[in-house]
Amino acid sequence: MFEQQTIMMLLEGVRDTVYMTLASTLLGYLLGLPMGVLLAVTDKDGIHPNRAVYRVFDVISNIVRSIPFLILLILLIPFTRFVVGKSYGSTATIVPLVITAAPYIARLVESSLKEVDKGVIEAAKSMGASNFDIIVHVLLLEARTSIITGATIALGTILGYSAMAGTVGGGGLGDIAVRYGYYRWQTDIMIITVILIIFLFQIFQNSGMKIAKVVDRRK
């Protein structure tokens, strides 16, 4: 139905999308996880309340999340160019994706950690655990199922954002959909890319939930 060349292009699109999504999620967690821990710990009912620290990260997280992604993408072009050396292509897209994902991930992590039973934290304190012990051995451990569920949600959202980056030359399936479907009226290619994105989404979602279930010892 399609020429070899088109098929190759679609496969490369899948590869680029998977690369962007996974790399951005990973880097997003590198920033977002500590930020989420900080938010959960310094909040007023956290294990080490600190109003000033909480407010700073709270405001940063809200500002970044309130800017529409497409606008952030454009706003960040100079910064992206500075970091990667160019402002188009899949590697360049990772920069705005990470910046938009990190505060979002921080919120997901924060809410997961806040679900941890206060009684268990108190029990750890009664055994002489330090705050660091509690973060590593109680909070992150007890919340791991919820954190993985959160990561699955983040992965899906980042996949969607990566497709959006296609409008400004971001590479991957979104890029193909915009170039062929929108500029060239090749609806068939656009539909194929949409199906591929849905397919990828399903894989991410199902495997994420499966991992979350496997590591959960509560049942």
Add this chain to the structure above:
Amino acid sequence: MALIEIKNLTKKFTQKDDEIVALNHINISIEKADIYGIIGMSGAGKSTLVRCLNYLESPTEGDVVIDGKVLGTLNEKELRAQRSEIGMIFQHFNLLMQKSVIDNVCFPLRLKKVSKKEAREKALELLKIVDLESKANAYPSQLSGGQKQRVAIARALASSPKILLCDEATSALDPQTTESILKLLKQINEDMGITIVIITHQMNVVSEICNKVAIIESGNLVENGSVDEIFAHPKSQAAKKLIYGENTGDKYIGSLNDSNTNQMEGISDYYEKDGIDMNIGKKIRIVFSDNSAFEPVIANMIIHFNAPVNILKADTKEVGGKAVGEMILGLPKDKHLQIDMENYLLEHGVKIQEV
């Protein structure tokens, strides 16, 4: 010197603009190897009190001295080290749900950087004591409430503490399981010489295993001393309420009287024919202990005086492993007879008290 000294301890919380006094100048000494009960209704401040013993809550005023160490003078690091020498168990067990039973028991040891192998050996030993060896690799969600509390006890004992704090440890358990947990605590106290502090609202917990008790009511220590003594002669209203039961006290006895009126009229008619005044003149609470429980004291007394008494309430409780009988009697109206009967009971080793 006492192992735990609570000196003039006051804890205040500020909520909005209100200042709430949770604990008001509490003084308690707990000796080594005591099983010390702290009892009170919910909201009395007893949970706050137990948290002050390991400084999970720091008191507003006063001191907690453990083994000569004044907790208020310790820095954060010393305080953590001190906490690890005090085991604690909770109403809702507070186990790590994502860790296996054995890893839960190992947890305090791993915090102390004990090697994995050594920690596991110690944990297995403790699981043997709480009779849960077979569940070492299970997860808490697979256990019953009683089993979870046993794991929590093993975990609390892992760091070889001198003191074990129990915060409503049996309140979420059914009576039978409560019984077995109390037995285990008693065994731990006897075998390891660990001092146990028990916070509870259940009188039967105190009467079953504690040797000493403090009664807390709205932040105040209203009565404390040996369980035998307080059980036999409760002085404060709060103590009476706890010992007679939730909604008993004078009201209960009063209503018992009312409901018995019809029945009693029949009886008194019968006795009045014989010229005996059956109306109740005075109510007394009597407590049998030791061998007096085996003598028919009341029956003998009735034969002796040839005058009936009315039994308004009778109950048997276990206090510190001994069966103790408790009765509330209505004595006849005749003042002389009342005095004679009271003397008779006292002579026969029965403690009496007017209600």
